[in-house]
Amino acid sequence: GAGVSQSPSNKVTEKGKDVELRCDPISGHTALYWYRQSLGQGLEFLIYFQGNSAPDKSGLPSDRFSAERTGGSVSTLTIQRTQQEDSAVYLCASSFAQQDTQYFGPGTRLTVL
Amino acid sequence: GENVEQHPSTLSVQEGDSAVIKCTYSDSASNYFPWYKQELGKRPQLIIDIRSNVGEKKDQRIAVTLNKTAKHFSLHITETQPEDSAVYFCAASIRSGGGADGLTFGKGTHLIIQP
Numbered sequence: 001g002a003g004v005s006q007s008p009s010n011k012v013t014e015k016g017k018d019v020e021l022r023c024d025p026i027s028g029h030t031a032l033y034w035y036r037q038s039l040g041q042g043l044e045f046l047i048y049f050q051g052n053s054a055p056d057k058s059g060l061p062s063d064r065f066s067a068e069r070t071g072g073s074v075s076t077l078t079i080q081r082t083q084q085e086d087s088a089v090y091l092c093a094s095s096f097a098q099q100d101t102q103y104f105g106p107g108t109r110l111t112v113l
Numbered sequence: 114g115e116n117v118e119q120h121p122s123t124l125s126v127q128e129g130d131s132a133v134i135k136c137t138y139s140d141s142a143s144n145y146f147p148w149y150k151q152e153l154g155k156r157p158q159l160i161i162d163i164r165s166n167v168g169e170k171k172d173q174r175i176a177v178t179l180n181k182t183a184k185h186f187s188l189h190i191t192e193t194q195p196e197d198s199a200v201y202f203c204a205a206s207i208r209s210g211g212g213a214d215g216l217t218f219g220k221g222t223h224l225i226i227q228p
Contacts, residue, residue, distance in 0.1 A: 033215050033216075035215070035216075035218075041220060041221075042119075042202060042218040042219055042220040042221050043157070043202065043204075043216070043218040044218075045215035045216060045217060045218075046215075047215075048215045059215065091156065091157070101147070101159055101162065102147075102159070102216065103159070104149075104156040104157045104158070105156060106155075106156050107156060
Protein backbone atom coordinates (compact mmCIF):
# COMPACT_ATOMS: atom_id res chain seq x y z
CA GLY A 1 0.00 0.00 0.00
CA ALA A 2 0.95 3.65 -0.14
CA GLY A 3 3.46 4.88 2.39
CA VAL A 4 3.63 8.17 4.23
CA SER A 5 3.71 11.07 1.79
CA GLN A 6 4.80 14.65 2.32
CA SER A 7 4.51 17.80 0.28
CA PRO A 8 6.20 19.77 -0.99
CA SER A 9 9.41 17.77 -1.32
CA ASN A 10 11.42 20.99 -1.44
CA LYS A 11 10.55 24.47 -0.29
CA VAL A 12 12.69 27.57 -0.66
CA THR A 13 11.42 30.66 1.07
CA GLU A 14 12.61 34.05 2.16
CA LYS A 15 13.26 34.94 5.76
CA GLY A 16 10.12 36.23 7.42
CA LYS A 17 7.67 34.34 5.23
CA ASP A 18 5.25 31.71 6.52
CA VAL A 19 5.40 28.13 5.24
CA GLU A 20 3.04 25.20 5.49
CA LEU A 21 4.21 21.60 5.26
CA ARG A 22 1.84 18.72 4.70
CA CYS A 23 1.88 15.09 5.76
CA ASP A 24 -0.40 12.28 4.58
CA PRO A 25 -0.02 9.29 6.90
CA ILE A 26 -0.56 5.67 5.98
CA SER A 27 -4.28 4.96 5.83
CA GLY A 28 -5.56 3.69 9.16
CA HIS A 29 -2.60 4.95 11.17
CA THR A 30 -3.89 6.83 14.20
CA ALA A 31 -0.61 8.24 15.48
CA LEU A 32 1.35 10.87 13.55
CA TYR A 33 4.73 12.39 14.43
CA TRP A 34 6.77 15.35 13.18
CA TYR A 35 10.57 15.45 13.38
CA ARG A 36 13.24 17.86 12.18
CA GLN A 37 16.62 16.80 10.81
CA SER A 38 19.28 19.44 10.37
CA LEU A 39 22.15 18.81 7.97
CA GLY A 40 24.27 15.90 9.17
CA GLN A 41 22.40 15.65 12.42
CA GLY A 42 20.02 13.26 14.10
CA LEU A 43 16.28 13.62 14.22
CA GLU A 44 14.68 16.04 16.67
CA PHE A 45 11.16 15.17 17.85
CA LEU A 46 8.73 18.08 17.47
CA ILE A 47 5.17 16.92 18.16
CA TYR A 48 2.88 13.93 17.90
CA PHE A 49 -0.83 13.46 17.33
CA GLN A 50 -3.06 10.69 18.55
CA GLY A 51 -6.13 11.14 16.41
CA ASN A 52 -6.59 14.89 16.11
CA SER A 53 -5.18 15.83 19.47
CA ALA A 54 -1.59 16.70 20.35
CA PRO A 55 -1.08 15.95 24.05
CA ASP A 56 2.37 17.50 24.26
CA LYS A 57 3.56 20.49 22.25
CA SER A 58 6.69 21.16 24.31
CA GLY A 59 8.98 19.80 21.57
CA LEU A 60 8.11 22.61 19.17
CA PRO A 61 11.22 24.88 18.93
CA SER A 62 9.35 28.17 19.33
CA ASP A 63 5.88 29.71 19.23
CA ARG A 64 6.41 30.33 15.51
CA PHE A 65 5.79 26.60 15.02
CA SER A 66 2.32 25.11 15.09
CA ALA A 67 0.73 21.91 13.85
CA GLU A 68 -2.73 20.61 13.36
CA ARG A 69 -4.40 17.45 12.23
CA THR A 70 -7.95 17.20 11.02
CA GLY A 71 -10.13 14.19 10.37
CA GLY A 72 -7.54 11.96 12.00
CA SER A 73 -5.55 11.94 8.77
CA VAL A 74 -3.65 14.79 7.09
CA SER A 75 -1.46 16.99 9.24
CA THR A 76 0.08 20.38 8.53
CA LEU A 77 3.10 21.91 10.20
CA THR A 78 3.17 25.69 9.93
CA ILE A 79 6.20 27.85 10.53
CA GLN A 80 5.52 31.57 10.79
CA ARG A 81 8.08 34.30 10.15
CA THR A 82 10.70 31.78 9.06
CA GLN A 83 14.31 32.22 10.15
CA GLN A 84 17.48 30.83 8.56
CA GLU A 85 17.91 28.43 11.47
CA ASP A 86 14.61 26.80 10.47
CA SER A 87 16.34 25.36 7.39
CA ALA A 88 16.23 21.58 7.74
CA VAL A 89 14.46 18.48 6.49
CA TYR A 90 11.08 18.07 8.18
CA LEU A 91 10.07 14.44 8.47
CA CYS A 92 6.67 13.02 9.26
CA ALA A 93 6.04 9.51 10.54
CA SER A 94 2.92 7.54 11.32
CA SER A 95 2.11 4.39 13.24
CA PHE A 96 -0.91 2.16 13.64
CA ALA A 97 -1.05 3.00 17.34
CA GLN A 98 1.09 4.89 19.80
CA GLN A 99 2.96 1.75 20.63
CA ASP A 100 3.81 0.55 17.17
CA THR A 101 6.50 0.96 14.55
CA GLN A 102 6.85 4.43 13.07
CA TYR A 103 7.08 4.67 9.28
CA PHE A 104 8.68 7.78 7.88
CA GLY A 105 7.78 9.91 4.91
CA PRO A 106 10.38 11.24 2.44
CA GLY A 107 10.56 14.61 4.16
CA THR A 108 10.29 18.23 3.08
CA ARG A 109 13.59 20.03 2.62
CA LEU A 110 13.07 23.61 3.77
CA THR A 111 15.59 26.28 2.84
CA VAL A 112 15.19 29.76 4.29
CA LEU A 113 17.21 32.38 2.43
CA GLY B 114 13.59 14.17 29.28
CA GLU B 115 15.31 11.28 27.56
CA ASN B 116 18.88 11.64 26.23
CA VAL B 117 20.42 9.13 23.82
CA GLU B 118 24.16 8.98 23.17
CA GLN B 119 25.47 7.05 20.15
CA HIS B 120 29.01 5.91 19.32
CA PRO B 121 30.99 5.94 17.16
CA SER B 122 30.00 8.79 14.87
CA THR B 123 31.86 7.14 11.99
CA LEU B 124 32.73 3.47 11.57
CA SER B 125 34.75 2.02 8.72
CA VAL B 126 34.97 -1.76 8.35
CA GLN B 127 36.20 -4.14 5.70
CA GLU B 128 33.55 -5.92 3.69
CA GLY B 129 32.74 -9.22 5.39
CA ASP B 130 33.74 -8.02 8.85
CA SER B 131 31.30 -7.21 11.67
CA ALA B 132 30.18 -3.77 12.77
CA VAL B 133 28.96 -2.77 16.22
CA ILE B 134 27.24 0.50 17.10
CA LYS B 135 26.49 1.36 20.73
CA CYS B 136 23.91 3.61 22.36
CA THR B 137 23.13 4.62 25.91
CA TYR B 138 19.95 6.19 27.22
CA SER B 139 19.16 8.14 30.35
CA ASP B 140 15.52 7.49 31.21
CA SER B 141 15.02 4.14 32.92
CA ALA B 142 11.33 4.30 31.95
CA SER B 143 12.20 3.92 28.25
CA ASN B 144 11.03 0.57 26.99
CA TYR B 145 11.19 0.65 23.19
CA PHE B 146 14.44 0.84 21.20
CA PRO B 147 14.33 0.92 17.39
CA TRP B 148 17.22 1.20 14.95
CA TYR B 149 16.83 3.08 11.68
CA LYS B 150 18.98 3.04 8.56
CA GLN B 151 19.12 6.17 6.42
CA GLU B 152 20.76 6.21 3.01
CA LEU B 153 21.82 9.53 1.55
CA GLY B 154 18.79 11.61 0.59
CA LYS B 155 16.36 8.91 1.65
CA ARG B 156 13.91 8.51 4.50
CA PRO B 157 14.88 6.60 7.68
CA GLN B 158 13.84 2.96 7.50
CA LEU B 159 13.37 0.68 10.49
CA ILE B 160 15.76 -2.27 10.41
CA ILE B 161 15.16 -3.81 13.82
CA ASP B 162 13.67 -2.92 17.18
CA ILE B 163 13.64 -4.35 20.68
CA ARG B 164 11.36 -3.95 23.64
CA SER B 165 12.55 -3.94 27.23
CA ASN B 166 11.15 -7.36 28.06
CA VAL B 167 13.68 -8.89 25.66
CA GLY B 168 17.48 -8.95 25.98
CA GLU B 169 18.39 -9.83 22.41
CA LYS B 170 16.75 -9.99 19.01
CA LYS B 171 18.17 -11.23 15.74
CA ASP B 172 17.11 -10.91 12.11
CA GLN B 173 19.48 -12.57 9.65
CA ARG B 174 22.73 -10.56 9.72
CA ILE B 175 21.40 -7.96 12.15
CA ALA B 176 21.07 -8.30 15.91
CA VAL B 177 20.31 -5.92 18.75
CA THR B 178 21.16 -6.43 22.41
CA LEU B 179 19.73 -4.54 25.37
CA ASN B 180 21.13 -4.17 28.88
CA LYS B 181 18.46 -2.46 30.96
CA THR B 182 20.58 -2.32 34.09
CA ALA B 183 23.35 -0.44 32.33
CA LYS B 184 20.88 1.43 30.08
CA HIS B 185 22.65 0.62 26.87
CA PHE B 186 21.80 -1.19 23.67
CA SER B 187 23.85 -2.16 20.65
CA LEU B 188 23.41 -2.98 16.97
CA HIS B 189 25.49 -5.78 15.50
CA ILE B 190 25.83 -6.33 11.76
CA THR B 191 27.71 -9.44 10.67
CA GLU B 192 29.20 -10.27 7.26
CA THR B 193 28.91 -6.64 6.17
CA GLN B 194 28.16 -5.87 2.54
CA PRO B 195 28.56 -2.67 0.46
CA GLU B 196 24.81 -2.03 0.66
CA ASP B 197 25.11 -1.76 4.44
CA SER B 198 26.86 1.60 3.96
CA ALA B 199 24.52 4.24 5.39
CA VAL B 200 23.85 6.30 8.51
CA TYR B 201 22.37 4.30 11.36
CA PHE B 202 20.31 5.90 14.14
CA CYS B 203 19.35 4.41 17.45
CA ALA B 204 16.33 5.72 19.32
CA ALA B 205 14.45 5.28 22.56
CA SER B 206 10.97 6.02 23.75
CA ILE B 207 8.51 5.33 26.50
CA ARG B 208 5.62 3.25 25.33
CA SER B 209 2.67 3.04 27.68
CA GLY B 210 -1.07 3.10 27.53
CA GLY B 211 -0.96 6.70 28.69
CA GLY B 212 0.83 8.02 25.65
CA ALA B 213 4.18 8.33 23.89
CA ASP B 214 6.68 11.14 23.73
CA GLY B 215 7.93 10.32 20.26
CA LEU B 216 11.35 8.89 19.60
CA THR B 217 14.53 10.40 21.00
CA PHE B 218 17.30 9.72 18.50
CA GLY B 219 21.04 9.40 18.79
CA LYS B 220 23.13 11.58 16.49
CA GLY B 221 23.82 8.74 14.08
CA THR B 222 26.72 6.55 12.97
CA HIS B 223 28.05 6.78 9.45
CA LEU B 224 28.93 3.20 8.54
CA ILE B 225 31.37 2.80 5.66
CA ILE B 226 31.98 -0.63 4.20
CA GLN B 227 35.39 -0.80 2.52
CA PRO B 228 35.57 -3.20 -0.45
